[in-house]
Amino acid sequence: MTLLNAPTPTLAGAFGNAVALSCRECGTRFELGAAYACEECFGPLEVVYDVPRLTREHIESGPQSIWRYRDLLPVPADVAAHPGLHPGWTKLVKADNLARELGVKSLWVKDDSGNPTHSFKDRVVGVALSAARQLGFTTVGCASTGNLANAVAAAAARAGLRSVVFVPSNLEAGKTITTAVYGGTLVAVEGNYDDVNRLCSEVAGDQPWGFVNINLRPYYAEGSKTVGYEVAEQLGWHLPEQVVAPVASGSLLTKVDKGFTELGKAGLVEATPYKVFGAQATGCSPVAQAFRAGADIVKPVRPDTIAKSLAIGNPADGPYALDVVRRTGGAIADVSDDEVVEGIRLLARTEGIFAETAGGVTVAVAKKLLAEGLLDPDAETVLLNTGDGLKTLDAVAPVVGPTATIAPSYDAFQKAGLA
Amino acid sequence: MSVSVRIPTILRTYTDGAAEVTADPGDGATLADLLETLDQSYPGLKGRVLDDSGNLRRFVNVYVGDEDVRFAEGLATPTPAGASVSVIPAVAGGC
Structure with missing residues (x-):
């Protein structure tokens, strides 16, 4: 026992x-x-x-996976030799089209849908x-x-x-x-x-x-730090000024902050200031509610949202996520399910990245925070996409589909006005 | 009839390793009364569940039946005879 x-x-x-x-x-x-x-x-x-x-060179000479940061994780030195999925080192996409659409100067999407099972x-x-x-x-x-x-x-x-x-x-x-x-x-x-x-x-x-x-x-939980490590290394060993992360239990957000802080302390990056922002769906937004209320305690809620990967009503790291966001001068906001769907479509349309609902939450919250003046459009910003839209097709199925359905003839093609 | 209480692993040092114990806090008892009664049989247990000001600790969840007491009346939640209560560390789960 x-x-x-x-x-x-x-x-x-x-x-x-x-x-x-x-x-x-x-x-x-x-x-x-x-x-x-x-x-x-x-x-x-x-x-x-x-x-x-540690040196940057030592890390850079490691495998193209989270194991390049093994010295900063609770794993043995030979971890990469054991059978595993060896995740990480996903793309940091320079999102110029989305930046233009949102009116942001410098925007990146850390696309963790590229992991072996398509999420962080x-x-x-x-x-x-x-x-x-x-x-x-x-x-x-x-x-x-x-x-x-x-x-x-x-x-x-x-x-x-x-x-x-x-x-x-x-x-x-x-x-x-x-x-x-x-x-x-x-x-x-x-x-x-x-x-x-x-x-x-x-x-x-x-x-x-x-x-x-x-x-x-x-x-x-320590594994989530690697999102922060990779973002900093992929930016050329510096910290972004703003990062927007989805919040379910709040663990990812707090660990990205921990990752940034550790890199600064280790002298691997200059410890420049950054702001951490959190994104929730309104139907499960206990941390956003606590942020708005100025509360230290997160009151549990009963979730009701299409963003099921974020549907944790009693978030274990909620208080710590609040601490991080307040300490760094960020904010936590929430968006409706309709806005989540629009967020998914916006990212797909502008950058060719099909995010799951959590990614839609992050994009939609970034848009909202920009409109509210809480996210600085002139600051270098990273959005975290944590998962793949192929897993949550139901979310967008009602609103996307063929532009036209036509007979297999050139005449039908012409009549459909698609040229 | 008594109330059964599921004890999390980290508190089983107080219950001689028992995963489930029973207590009889009496008619009309609340969770607060139940914890008092338990503390008499297992001294120190209450102080692990409640903080110095007598509130539920931030990282402990207590359920009476299927109900998280934070959704009910907290320490004033009734614990009638036959109820089953679970004490569970809150720092689990999530992404």
């Missing part, structure tokens, strides 16, 4: 330069292991490191599965809104581990099929994401399984 809390014997260097887990709330330290909540105060545990001096979740799973392997787990699991389910099922298949993935039963078909195909155990739970998460928290307490976003969460 207490198996998961017992310190698991591990090989030296199993977690690279990581030295301990530390509570974000009270600072109590714990040994590296499968633990995620502080025994003193329930606060989230974070990985702490003792990182040696491959990054966090890469780090979590390394931890699972080092801790001796043979079964990995997760609570997911879909993208994580894909990433865990696929990475487990590659790594030769069993996967048990829990999702809300009302998930988009595109995300159910793209999980089930990898052959692991897929459990559809009759409830929303927060119900799934609660169930998994209880299962994780009693099963000897590595749940990537529960008992392996400190490792998992």
